[in-house]
Amino acid sequence: MTLTLNASRGMRVNGQLQRLEAVIGLPVWGTPRLPIEARPRPVAHCVAPARANYVGKFATGIADNQALKQVGAALGTLGAPAVVFPRIRAAHARPPACEGHIETLREAGAELVYGAGVWALNEPRQDLTDR
Incomplete structure (x- = not known):
């Protein structure tokens, strides 16, 4: 993990x-793993929750932390599925790039747990009883 x-x-x-x-x-x-340390060989990758910032970085290849490096390098190359649960607020999903990021991950082979039927996008400060 x-x-x-x-x-x-x-x-x-x-x-x-x-x-x-x-x-x-x-x-x-x-x-970060040192070059002399063993490289982990995961059977699957799961990113949950993936906030808007993480989704954007992942989709555009920005790997500025160990988690992004690991799953980004593995996507479509190591034979281990990458499951991504984008947990994004409605306000963060409105910019035009957001859907493009989701589609980029889908096209790259990520298995997405995403959509209105999975988890509704909530507005900031929305009452928790409305969920």
């Missing part, structure tokens, strides 16, 4: 990183 640097730092501080490794029985990556 690969986490962003911030996620791994937070989980390490509160002891959750070690608990997660124990539960899944696999190493959890959260910092």
Whole structure:
């Protein structure tokens, strides 16, 4: 499993990183791998939740953290499916590039968990009881 640097730092501080490794029985990556370290060979990649910023970076090839590097390099090349759950607010889905990013990921072979029937796009500050 690969986490962003911030996620791994937070989980390490509160002891959750070690608990997660124990539960899944696999190493959890959260910092860049050194060239002499073993390269993980995942059977699948799952990005959830993928916020608008992550989706945009992933679709355009920006790999500025370990999680983006790992899944970006694997998409369509290692035979492991990449499942992406874009969890984007309605306001962030309105810019014209957003649907293009979603379509780019779909065309690249990502399996998307996305659409009104999956998870409704909510407006900022929308009442949680409306979901």
